[in-house]
Amino acid sequence: MKWDGYRLSVHVEPTGIRIVTRGGHDWTDRFPAIKQAALWLPVGTAILDERRWFSTSTAGRISACCNKSLGGRGGKKSSSDAIFMAFDLLYFDGHDLRNSELDMRRHLLEDLVPAGQMGDIRLSEEIEADGDQLLASACEFDLEGIIAKRRRAPYRSGRGGDWLKIKCVRSNGSMIVGYEKSGSAFGQIGSLLLAARKAGELVYVGSVGTGFNERSEAQLREAMDKIKASAVKYSGRRKNVVWIKPALVAEVEYRAWTHDGKLRHASYKGLREVQDNAEVYEID
Structure with a gap:
């Protein structure tokens, strides 16, 4: 399985435990429960590679919970939920095993961290299966x-x-309700602001800033310049935003929904035409 979360390595050393990020930052003090579990491993020295996640959240919302628990981007909090x-x-x-x-x-890893353990350090178990069937199962469970x-x-x-x-890739139709200006982009579109329908109203579901090329940006800018004023309830703090009337439906691919109802890792794939199922996603 591809586990969501931060990529870390745990170093078991004669002088103690170090938990290191992919960028080389020492985050040992931020994960006290993992540090304690590493102290109990039956080994003198070791380096374990892993992807961590939170047990207190659903699969599709893990990274948001990770970030929130650690204090958000640039945060310095510690977490015992990891x-x-x-x-x-x-x-x-x-012995260097690389x-x-x-x-x-x-x-060797399975001897060190046996399968089925439910502590703060667990084995990401291997699965021998048909790839298509396994991927379908993974996507079904978000x-x-x-x-x-x-x-x-x-x-x-x-x-x-x-x-x-x-990766599991999902897509839906999202209403474009505005865009954030960018002086460096070809069509001055930094990102599109998106909405879905909920209880008969449009609600903000995040933005998409990738997937454009010069041609699509030019087409979007031409279409959006003709419509103004938005009917979406949005409480964000974005700057340089141009609001438009909800008339254009974007095809957007994304990985998951965040805990606060936003599209995660969204990518713009084009405008949906009326004859091509131009429906806007309905939130339950």
Whole structure:
């Protein structure tokens, strides 16, 4: 499974425990429960690689809960709700395992973190299954997707072909209710402001700032310049916003919904035409 959350590594060292982010920042003090669980591991030295998530949230809302629990972007809070999902072992009792095959690394990891444990450090278990069926199941349960790995591959930092990330992608029709200006964009569109229908009204569901090209930006700007004034209830603090009448429906791909009802990782795919099911998403 592709677990949502922050990518971290836990270093078990003779001098103690270090929890390090992908960017090299020491976040040990921010995860006291994971630190304590690492102290109990039956090993002298080790480096575990993982993706962590929160047990107190539903799968599709995990990152928002992560950010909120840690104080948001740039926050300094600590969290005891985090769960460490270990999926690889890079170093074990004085031995660098990065040149070992994945099967060997996983065998040692499963001895260190047995399957089925429900503590603050858990094993991200392997699943042998048909890829299409597994992806469909992951999407059905609102997970981000799946990861496919070559069994006999060594560990390599960075992006490569030995790991494949297959994401669940959703899409819907969202009403464009305005746009945020940008001096650097071709059509001066930094992002589109989007709305969905709820109980007969339009409600703000976030913005989309990717997926445009020069042609689509020009078409959008031409269409939006002809309509003004919005009918959406929006309490945000965006600057340089131009509001328009709700008349244009965008096809938007996204990964999930956040805990506060916004589209997550949205990408613009074009305008929906009336004959091409130009319906606006209805929120239950």
